[in-house]
Amino acid sequence: MAEEKTGRRRWPDGYDPQRTRSHLVSSALRLFEEHGFDRTSLQQIVGDANLTKGAFYHHFESKEDLLWRIQDEYLETQREGALAVVEKGGDPLDQLRALVQLSLEGVAEHRAHVAIFQQERRHLTGERLIEVTRKRDEVETIFRSVVQAGIDAGRFRSDVSARIVTFGILGMCAWAFQWFNPAGSLSIEDVADQFGAIVLDGLLQD
Template structure:
Protein backbone atom coordinates (compact mmCIF):
# COMPACT_ATOMS: atom_id res chain seq x y z
CA UNK A 1 0.00 0.00 0.00
CA UNK A 2 1.40 3.41 -0.90
CA UNK A 3 2.08 5.76 1.98
CA UNK A 4 -0.44 8.55 2.39
CA UNK A 5 0.69 11.88 3.80
CA UNK A 6 -0.09 12.67 7.41
CA UNK A 7 -2.84 15.25 7.49
CA UNK A 8 -2.04 18.37 9.46
CA UNK A 9 -3.69 21.74 9.56
CA UNK A 10 -2.08 24.46 7.51
CA UNK A 11 -0.30 24.41 4.19
CA UNK A 12 0.33 21.10 2.35
CA UNK A 13 3.57 19.25 3.21
CA UNK A 14 6.62 20.19 1.15
CA UNK A 15 8.31 17.54 -0.97
CA UNK A 16 11.79 16.01 -1.12
CA UNK A 17 12.71 14.10 -4.29
CA UNK A 18 9.07 13.93 -5.32
CA UNK A 19 7.75 12.63 -1.98
CA UNK A 20 6.19 14.65 0.79
CA UNK A 21 8.27 15.01 3.92
CA UNK A 22 5.90 12.82 6.03
CA UNK A 23 6.01 10.09 3.37
CA UNK A 24 9.79 10.22 3.23
CA UNK A 25 10.15 10.15 7.01
CA UNK A 26 7.81 7.19 7.37
CA UNK A 27 9.50 5.23 4.59
CA UNK A 28 12.96 5.82 6.03
CA UNK A 29 11.84 5.09 9.60
CA UNK A 30 10.23 1.81 8.53
CA UNK A 31 13.46 0.74 6.82
CA UNK A 32 15.68 1.73 9.74
CA UNK A 33 13.40 0.20 12.39
CA UNK A 34 13.44 -3.07 10.40
CA UNK A 35 17.25 -3.05 10.10
CA UNK A 36 18.35 -1.61 13.45
CA UNK A 37 15.30 -1.94 15.66
CA UNK A 38 13.27 0.91 17.14
CA UNK A 39 15.53 1.33 20.14
CA UNK A 40 18.69 1.21 18.02
CA UNK A 41 17.49 3.96 15.68
CA UNK A 42 17.92 7.58 16.74
CA UNK A 43 15.98 10.61 15.57
CA UNK A 44 19.22 11.81 13.96
CA UNK A 45 19.44 8.53 12.01
CA UNK A 46 15.94 9.09 10.63
CA UNK A 47 16.33 12.72 9.62
CA UNK A 48 19.77 12.15 8.11
CA UNK A 49 18.51 9.28 5.96
CA UNK A 50 15.40 11.25 4.99
CA UNK A 51 17.41 14.36 4.11
CA UNK A 52 15.36 16.66 6.33
CA UNK A 53 15.87 18.54 9.58
CA UNK A 54 14.83 17.49 13.06
CA UNK A 55 12.46 20.44 13.00
CA UNK A 56 10.65 18.88 10.04
CA UNK A 57 10.24 15.57 11.86
CA UNK A 58 8.92 17.22 15.00
CA UNK A 59 6.55 19.36 12.93
CA UNK A 60 4.83 16.35 11.38
CA UNK A 61 5.21 13.65 14.03
CA UNK A 62 6.34 15.17 17.32
CA UNK A 63 8.57 12.22 18.28
CA UNK A 64 10.13 8.94 17.18
CA UNK A 65 7.37 7.30 19.21
CA UNK A 66 4.74 8.82 16.95
CA UNK A 67 6.58 7.60 13.85
CA UNK A 68 6.33 4.03 15.12
CA UNK A 69 2.67 4.50 15.96
CA UNK A 70 1.88 5.93 12.53
CA UNK A 71 3.69 3.12 10.66
CA UNK A 72 1.13 0.67 12.03
CA UNK A 73 -1.73 3.12 12.57
CA UNK A 74 -2.20 3.80 8.87
CA UNK A 75 -2.37 0.04 8.16
CA UNK A 76 -4.95 -0.47 10.90
CA UNK A 77 -7.04 2.49 9.72
CA UNK A 78 -7.02 1.16 6.17
CA UNK A 79 -8.08 -2.30 7.36
CA UNK A 80 -10.84 -0.82 9.52
CA UNK A 81 -12.23 1.21 6.62
CA UNK A 82 -12.27 -1.89 4.41
CA UNK A 83 -13.92 -4.00 7.12
CA UNK A 84 -16.65 -1.42 7.74
CA UNK A 85 -17.28 -1.25 4.01
CA UNK A 86 -17.66 -5.05 3.86
CA UNK A 87 -19.93 -5.07 6.91
CA UNK A 88 -22.22 -2.44 5.36
CA UNK A 89 -22.71 -4.25 2.06
CA UNK A 90 -25.91 -6.02 1.19
CA UNK A 91 -25.79 -9.75 0.67
CA UNK A 92 -25.52 -12.99 2.65
CA UNK A 93 -23.65 -12.65 5.91
CA UNK A 94 -21.46 -15.66 5.11
CA UNK A 95 -20.19 -13.95 1.95
CA UNK A 96 -19.46 -10.72 3.82
CA UNK A 97 -17.57 -12.49 6.60
CA UNK A 98 -15.60 -14.49 4.04
CA UNK A 99 -14.65 -11.32 2.17
CA UNK A 100 -13.65 -9.52 5.38
CA UNK A 101 -11.62 -12.47 6.66
CA UNK A 102 -9.74 -12.87 3.39
CA UNK A 103 -9.10 -9.12 3.17
CA UNK A 104 -7.45 -8.78 6.58
CA UNK A 105 -5.11 -11.68 5.76
CA UNK A 106 -4.13 -10.19 2.40
CA UNK A 107 -3.65 -6.65 3.69
CA UNK A 108 -1.61 -7.92 6.65
CA UNK A 109 0.75 -9.74 4.27
CA UNK A 110 0.91 -6.74 1.93
CA UNK A 111 2.03 -4.62 4.90
CA UNK A 112 4.01 -7.29 6.70
CA UNK A 113 7.07 -5.14 7.40
CA UNK A 114 5.00 -2.41 9.03
CA UNK A 115 3.03 -4.91 11.11
CA UNK A 116 6.11 -6.86 12.18
CA UNK A 117 8.03 -3.74 13.19
CA UNK A 118 5.12 -2.49 15.22
CA UNK A 119 4.38 -5.62 17.21
CA UNK A 120 8.08 -6.19 17.85
CA UNK A 121 8.35 -2.68 19.32
CA UNK A 122 4.85 -2.17 20.78
CA UNK A 123 6.14 -2.34 24.35
CA UNK A 124 8.36 0.68 23.66
CA UNK A 125 5.47 2.99 22.84
CA UNK A 126 4.25 5.41 25.45
CA UNK A 127 1.26 4.31 27.51
CA UNK A 128 -0.87 6.93 25.77
CA UNK A 129 0.01 5.56 22.32
CA UNK A 130 -0.56 1.97 23.45
CA UNK A 131 -4.03 2.99 24.62
CA UNK A 132 -4.75 4.57 21.24
CA UNK A 133 -3.74 1.37 19.46
CA UNK A 134 -5.85 -0.78 21.76
CA UNK A 135 -8.82 1.51 21.19
CA UNK A 136 -8.48 1.33 17.40
CA UNK A 137 -7.96 -2.44 17.42
CA UNK A 138 -10.98 -2.87 19.69
CA UNK A 139 -13.10 -0.95 17.17
CA UNK A 140 -11.95 -3.31 14.42
CA UNK A 141 -12.62 -6.45 16.45
CA UNK A 142 -16.03 -5.20 17.57
CA UNK A 143 -17.09 -4.69 13.95
CA UNK A 144 -15.88 -8.17 12.99
CA UNK A 145 -17.56 -9.70 16.05
CA UNK A 146 -20.86 -7.99 15.16
CA UNK A 147 -20.78 -9.74 11.79
CA UNK A 148 -20.27 -13.11 13.50
CA UNK A 149 -23.14 -12.35 15.87
CA UNK A 150 -25.37 -11.41 12.93
CA UNK A 151 -24.66 -14.80 11.38
CA UNK A 152 -25.39 -16.55 14.66
CA UNK A 153 -28.65 -14.66 15.19
CA UNK A 154 -29.84 -15.56 11.69
CA UNK A 155 -29.04 -19.24 12.13
CA UNK A 156 -26.34 -19.28 9.46
CA UNK A 157 -23.47 -19.68 11.95
CA UNK A 158 -23.33 -22.05 14.87
CA UNK A 159 -24.10 -20.32 18.16
CA UNK A 160 -22.55 -22.78 20.61
CA UNK A 161 -19.29 -20.82 20.65
CA UNK A 162 -18.98 -17.26 21.93
CA UNK A 163 -18.39 -14.73 19.18
CA UNK A 164 -15.48 -13.26 21.17
CA UNK A 165 -13.71 -16.63 21.16
CA UNK A 166 -14.20 -16.97 17.42
CA UNK A 167 -12.70 -13.53 16.82
CA UNK A 168 -9.75 -14.20 19.14
CA UNK A 169 -9.08 -17.57 17.51
CA UNK A 170 -9.14 -16.20 13.98
CA UNK A 171 -7.04 -13.12 14.67
CA UNK A 172 -4.55 -15.16 16.65
CA UNK A 173 -3.85 -16.94 13.35
CA UNK A 174 -3.65 -13.65 11.45
CA UNK A 175 -1.22 -12.11 13.95
CA UNK A 176 0.97 -15.22 13.66
CA UNK A 177 1.49 -14.64 9.91
CA UNK A 178 4.80 -12.73 10.35
CA UNK A 179 6.25 -15.80 12.09
CA UNK A 180 6.07 -18.01 9.01
CA UNK A 181 4.92 -16.29 5.80
CA UNK A 182 7.52 -15.15 3.30
CA UNK A 183 6.88 -13.21 0.07
CA UNK A 184 7.20 -15.16 -3.17
CA UNK A 185 6.23 -18.42 -1.51
CA UNK A 186 4.31 -21.25 -3.11
CA UNK A 187 0.94 -19.61 -2.44
CA UNK A 188 -0.03 -16.03 -3.23
CA UNK A 189 -1.46 -13.61 -0.69
CA UNK A 190 -4.90 -14.01 -2.27
CA UNK A 191 -4.75 -17.81 -2.10
CA UNK A 192 -3.74 -17.75 1.56
CA UNK A 193 -6.46 -15.17 2.31
CA UNK A 194 -9.11 -17.37 0.69
CA UNK A 195 -7.83 -20.44 2.54
CA UNK A 196 -7.99 -18.68 5.92
CA UNK A 197 -11.50 -17.43 5.14
CA UNK A 198 -12.59 -20.89 3.94
CA UNK A 199 -11.35 -22.45 7.17
CA UNK A 200 -13.19 -19.87 9.28
CA UNK A 201 -16.46 -20.30 7.39
CA UNK A 202 -16.28 -24.09 7.38
CA UNK A 203 -15.92 -24.08 11.17
CA UNK A 204 -18.82 -21.63 11.62
CA UNK A 205 -21.44 -22.67 9.09
CA UNK A 206 -24.40 -24.68 10.35
CA UNK A 207 -24.68 -27.93 8.41
CA UNK A 208 -28.23 -28.62 7.26
CA UNK A 209 -29.50 -32.19 6.90
CA UNK A 210 -29.46 -33.36 3.28
Protein backbone atom coordinates in the same frame (compact mmCIF):
# COMPACT_ATOMS: atom_id res chain seq x y z
CA MET B 1 16.42 14.93 -6.67
CA ALA B 2 19.66 16.63 -5.67
CA GLU B 3 21.64 16.83 -2.44
CA GLU B 4 23.06 19.82 -0.65
CA LYS B 5 26.67 19.74 0.58
CA THR B 6 25.35 18.91 4.05
CA GLY B 7 23.94 15.66 2.65
CA ARG B 8 20.37 16.83 3.18
CA ARG B 9 17.86 16.01 0.49
CA ARG B 10 16.85 18.88 -1.73
CA TRP B 11 14.00 18.22 -4.16
CA PRO B 12 14.71 19.70 -7.63
CA ASP B 13 11.14 20.98 -7.88
CA GLY B 14 11.20 22.58 -4.44
CA TYR B 15 10.40 21.40 -0.92
CA ASP B 16 7.80 18.64 -0.90
CA PRO B 17 6.34 17.98 2.58
CA GLN B 18 4.60 14.77 1.55
CA ARG B 19 7.70 13.29 -0.02
CA THR B 20 9.75 14.28 3.02
CA ARG B 21 7.26 12.67 5.37
CA SER B 22 7.10 9.56 3.17
CA HIS B 23 10.89 9.15 3.26
CA LEU B 24 10.94 9.49 7.05
CA VAL B 25 8.17 6.92 7.46
CA SER B 26 9.83 4.50 5.03
CA SER B 27 13.14 4.76 6.88
CA ALA B 28 11.43 4.27 10.25
CA LEU B 29 9.52 1.24 9.00
CA ARG B 30 12.69 -0.39 7.73
CA LEU B 31 14.76 0.41 10.83
CA PHE B 32 12.06 -0.39 13.40
CA GLU B 33 11.46 -3.75 11.75
CA GLU B 34 15.16 -4.57 11.46
CA HIS B 35 16.46 -3.25 14.79
CA GLY B 36 13.40 -2.60 16.94
CA PHE B 37 12.04 0.68 18.25
CA ASP B 38 14.39 0.88 21.26
CA ARG B 39 17.55 0.24 19.26
CA THR B 40 16.71 2.73 16.51
CA SER B 41 17.78 6.31 17.16
CA LEU B 42 16.26 9.44 15.73
CA GLN B 43 19.62 10.17 14.10
CA GLN B 44 19.52 6.80 12.33
CA ILE B 45 16.06 7.56 10.95
CA VAL B 46 16.96 10.97 9.55
CA GLY B 47 20.33 9.67 8.35
CA ASP B 48 18.74 6.78 6.49
CA ALA B 49 16.23 9.20 4.93
CA ASN B 50 19.10 11.60 4.12
CA LEU B 51 17.21 14.39 5.88
CA THR B 52 17.73 16.57 8.94
CA LYS B 53 16.28 16.53 12.44
CA GLY B 54 14.65 19.83 11.57
CA ALA B 55 12.75 18.10 8.76
CA PHE B 56 11.76 15.35 11.17
CA TYR B 57 10.39 17.74 13.80
CA HIS B 58 8.44 19.56 11.12
CA HIS B 59 6.34 16.40 10.74
CA PHE B 60 6.60 14.52 14.04
CA GLU B 61 6.85 15.47 17.69
CA SER B 62 9.10 12.56 18.66
CA LYS B 63 10.12 9.04 17.75
CA GLU B 64 7.09 7.74 19.68
CA ASP B 65 4.85 10.09 17.71
CA LEU B 66 6.21 8.59 14.48
CA LEU B 67 5.59 5.06 15.80
CA TRP B 68 2.03 6.02 16.71
CA ARG B 69 1.31 7.52 13.31
CA ILE B 70 2.62 4.40 11.56
CA GLN B 71 0.36 2.18 13.64
CA ASP B 72 -2.61 4.53 13.49
CA GLU B 73 -2.52 4.75 9.71
CA TYR B 74 -2.44 0.97 9.34
CA LEU B 75 -5.31 0.47 11.78
CA GLU B 76 -7.34 3.16 10.06
CA THR B 77 -7.08 1.39 6.70
CA GLN B 78 -8.20 -1.85 8.33
CA ARG B 79 -11.06 -0.13 10.16
CA GLU B 80 -12.33 1.60 7.03
CA GLY B 81 -12.06 -1.60 4.99
CA ALA B 82 -13.92 -3.64 7.61
CA LEU B 83 -16.67 -1.03 7.88
CA ALA B 84 -17.09 -1.08 4.11
CA VAL B 85 -17.56 -4.85 4.19
CA VAL B 86 -20.31 -4.81 6.80
CA GLU B 87 -22.03 -1.74 5.37
CA LYS B 88 -22.66 -3.67 2.15
CA GLY B 89 -24.77 -6.11 4.13
CA GLY B 90 -25.37 -9.64 2.93
CA ASP B 91 -24.74 -13.11 4.25
CA PRO B 92 -22.46 -13.24 7.34
CA LEU B 93 -20.63 -16.10 5.63
CA ASP B 94 -19.64 -13.89 2.70
CA GLN B 95 -18.85 -10.99 5.01
CA LEU B 96 -16.51 -13.07 7.15
CA ARG B 97 -14.76 -14.40 4.07
CA ALA B 98 -14.26 -10.82 2.87
CA LEU B 99 -12.91 -9.75 6.27
CA VAL B 100 -10.36 -12.57 6.26
CA GLN B 101 -9.22 -11.47 2.81
CA LEU B 102 -9.03 -7.85 3.98
CA SER B 103 -6.78 -8.80 6.89
CA LEU B 104 -4.46 -10.87 4.75
CA GLU B 105 -4.27 -8.20 2.06
CA GLY B 106 -3.24 -5.79 4.82
CA VAL B 107 -0.40 -8.13 5.74
CA ALA B 108 0.70 -8.43 2.12
CA GLU B 109 0.54 -4.71 1.36
CA HIS B 110 1.74 -3.37 4.72
CA ARG B 111 3.96 -6.12 6.05
CA ALA B 112 6.31 -3.79 7.94
CA HIS B 113 3.36 -1.96 9.49
CA VAL B 114 1.92 -5.25 10.75
CA ALA B 115 5.28 -6.44 12.08
CA ILE B 116 5.82 -3.18 13.94
CA PHE B 117 2.25 -3.19 15.25
CA GLN B 118 2.71 -6.69 16.65
CA GLN B 119 6.18 -6.15 18.07
CA GLU B 120 6.48 -2.49 19.04
CA ARG B 121 3.12 -1.10 20.15
CA ARG B 122 4.13 -1.68 23.79
CA HIS B 123 6.31 1.42 23.42
CA LEU B 124 3.29 3.69 23.03
CA THR B 125 2.13 5.61 26.09
CA GLY B 126 -0.67 7.91 27.20
CA GLU B 127 -3.18 9.14 24.63
CA ARG B 128 -1.32 7.49 21.77
CA LEU B 129 -1.69 4.07 23.37
CA ILE B 130 -5.35 4.77 24.13
CA GLU B 131 -6.06 5.77 20.52
CA VAL B 132 -4.32 2.74 18.98
CA THR B 133 -6.08 0.43 21.44
CA ARG B 134 -9.42 2.04 20.60
CA LYS B 135 -8.98 1.50 16.86
CA ARG B 136 -7.73 -2.05 17.37
CA ASP B 137 -10.82 -2.75 19.49
CA GLU B 138 -13.06 -1.23 16.80
CA VAL B 139 -11.68 -3.65 14.21
CA GLU B 140 -12.16 -6.56 16.60
CA THR B 141 -15.73 -5.44 17.29
CA ILE B 142 -16.57 -5.39 13.57
CA PHE B 143 -15.24 -8.92 13.11
CA ARG B 144 -17.04 -10.13 16.23
CA SER B 145 -20.33 -8.58 15.11
CA VAL B 146 -20.18 -10.54 11.85
CA VAL B 147 -19.41 -13.80 13.66
CA GLN B 148 -22.24 -13.15 16.12
CA ALA B 149 -24.62 -12.31 13.28
CA GLY B 150 -23.79 -15.65 11.69
CA ILE B 151 -24.47 -17.44 14.97
CA ASP B 152 -27.75 -15.59 15.49
CA ALA B 153 -28.87 -16.36 11.95
CA GLY B 154 -28.13 -20.06 12.37
CA ARG B 155 -25.36 -19.93 9.74
CA PHE B 156 -22.59 -20.60 12.25
CA ARG B 157 -22.44 -23.03 15.12
CA SER B 158 -24.12 -21.87 18.32
CA ASP B 159 -21.67 -23.63 20.64
CA VAL B 160 -18.75 -21.24 19.89
CA SER B 161 -17.82 -17.90 21.43
CA ALA B 162 -17.86 -15.05 18.92
CA ARG B 163 -15.13 -13.36 20.95
CA ILE B 164 -12.79 -16.37 20.90
CA VAL B 165 -13.44 -17.02 17.21
CA THR B 166 -12.63 -13.38 16.46
CA PHE B 167 -9.34 -13.51 18.39
CA GLY B 168 -8.42 -16.70 16.56
CA ILE B 169 -9.13 -15.25 13.11
CA LEU B 170 -7.28 -11.99 13.74
CA GLY B 171 -4.31 -13.77 15.29
CA MET B 172 -4.07 -16.25 12.44
CA CYS B 173 -4.20 -13.49 9.83
CA ALA B 174 -1.79 -11.16 11.62
CA TRP B 175 0.81 -13.87 12.14
CA ALA B 176 1.06 -14.34 8.38
CA PHE B 177 3.58 -11.46 8.36
CA GLN B 178 6.09 -13.97 9.76
CA TRP B 179 5.95 -16.35 6.86
CA PHE B 180 4.06 -14.97 3.85
CA ASN B 181 6.34 -14.42 0.87
CA PRO B 182 4.84 -12.23 -1.90
CA ALA B 183 7.30 -13.83 -4.34
CA GLY B 184 6.33 -17.36 -3.30
CA SER B 185 4.13 -19.87 -5.08
CA LEU B 186 0.94 -18.78 -3.29
CA SER B 187 -0.71 -15.41 -3.82
CA ILE B 188 -2.39 -13.62 -0.95
CA GLU B 189 -5.71 -14.57 -2.57
CA ASP B 190 -4.70 -18.25 -2.42
CA VAL B 191 -3.83 -17.88 1.26
CA ALA B 192 -7.10 -16.06 1.91
CA ASP B 193 -9.06 -18.87 0.24
CA GLN B 194 -7.35 -21.49 2.39
CA PHE B 195 -7.71 -19.49 5.60
CA GLY B 196 -11.34 -18.84 4.75
CA ALA B 197 -11.95 -22.54 4.21
CA ILE B 198 -10.31 -23.42 7.54
CA VAL B 199 -12.32 -20.84 9.46
CA LEU B 200 -15.64 -21.44 7.76
CA ASP B 201 -15.44 -25.23 7.82
CA GLY B 202 -15.06 -25.00 11.58
CA LEU B 203 -17.88 -22.49 12.00
CA LEU B 204 -20.60 -23.65 9.64
CA GLN B 205 -23.70 -25.14 11.20
CA ASP B 206 -24.30 -28.70 10.05
